[in-house]
Amino acid sequence: MDQVVQEEVKKAAEVYGKENLLVVLGSPDEDSAEIFAETVTAGDPTYAGPLAGIALDIPVYHILEDEMKAAIPLDVYDDQIGLMELSLDKEEICEVMKNVREGTSSF
């Protein structure tokens, strides 16, 4: 997650309160999903950006996860996300997201 996005997430947490936030990711693979998710929960694991050492613990989901799918009308989801649901490694992405939320990621 680049520095600009990290800064925006940090700002949003300050302005709206982290308890009012949820981060939805659209990362194309499990590696980037894991690092993005880790950044907004335990802090930037690369220690390069504004969220280094800052554990925001914001709930984070990937758009391919069933929890997200259930919250979106099926026709809209199919129209906007259907193709990515077919082409990306959904299972692997969902697995790393769950691990990050449970605090058992590879970091």
Next chain:
Amino acid sequence: MTTPVIKGVSYCLAHTPGLVRYGSKPHREIQTDPLVLDKILNGLRSFDEAVAYLPNQVFIGNLRPHLLNQYERPWTTVPHADAERFSPWGEILPEEEFYGWLKLADVFNLVSFEAQFLAEQVKPKLALHPLMMANDMEKIGSGVSLVEIEEKVATGYALPLYVNKSQLIGAFEAGHEEDESLSAHTLLENLSNKATGIVAMRHALRSFDVQAENIQYVLGCDEEAVGDRYQRGGGNMAKSIAEHAGCMNASGADVKSFCCAPTHAVNIAGSLVQAGLYKDIVVIGGGSTAKLGMKFAGNLSKNMPIIEDQMGAIAILIGADDGKSPALRLDAVGKHDIAAGSSAQAIYEALVINPLERLGKKMTDIDKYAVELHNPDATEPNGNGNVPRGNYRTLAAMAVKRNEIERSEMKRFEEERGLPGFSPTQGHIASAIPFLGHARDMIMKQEIENAMFIGKGSLFLGKMTTLSDGMSFLIEKNKGVNPDD
């Protein structure tokens, strides 16, 4: 009404490790932490390593792209034993020669090189170069003393130029002391683009059946902003390049659309030919110093050499039907309209499905698709994934959704109709166009019947719109009817 055809495509790389420090990312990082420079210098590779790098051999045309799949990744660990600096349509330039071309392109005496460096390392090599024209060596001149170079650098308005990591051999001066658009750094970007563009254009005109004096129009498709403080981005790099390639009967203009510009330019050039306005056009895109070392940290973190130590340049010859070159199907142009939407589905509907439906073709009727062909050796270590693979999976998913293939056949679709990424991360250079030369050759050698090129551009990066852009074109085997017969 004539059919436009792809008469030839040339590809060049300029290996410029000495300029990596002036790439946007390294330049900013070095300013923040000067110790980064040492890390970068220690991560650079030699010219021989750059030549033996498999993706480079694919880029210039010596190896077919699919052969890359036979080798272990990263490809930096598997040098090609029979690598050649030249290909039938292009080459990989060593840094010393690039500096010679830079001086050749310099009509305002912006760059000065040390006399001994020019006499010993540049001119003897360029004298043997097949693209040298009359008066070229004169234009390079005989250089200045090292003291003069040091004095220029000491003014603060000139950038020092190096070889062998830290050997000072030149100075690049600003065009105006108060004008950011003419700063030494910006002009180095622009002149490097021009110099590499000249090499690519000369290769194209030498390698294929087109005469420089018959070129009537040139279309630039790069991402540089040529101009001074009153008209930054004014442009016409194309005409600046053509002047040095013997195209004395040509004028031209630039097409701008970020990475998508080359696909726009090909379709515009094809339209001008089909309309009968011009018979022979060159689409030209020189290299970009701004992107040098953009993902250097990724390479270094994986103990790889910095592979973004090179610029890429392309020249595409588009002309009236010659009865043999692959035809450009202007009835199958795809474009990403403003109202189309930004989901992957909407983009591929616009760029792939709509044009194919117009022809009554299916996705599986296309033998090869060219998408953004970024080299995964650069993107993966930086956490950006395998860009072409992601695109091919999306295309395969599209074919599943259209009931053209089964879900279990997606991998085969990707393998048969896709390509590995082999292009340097040079913005406009990487977007579909790197395959055009191979596709032309493969169609003419009956290896494939057709190929579709899908260019995409990130317009939002310029902060003027949140839109992205896309354009596609289709080429196919020439039907063999020469209009002159």
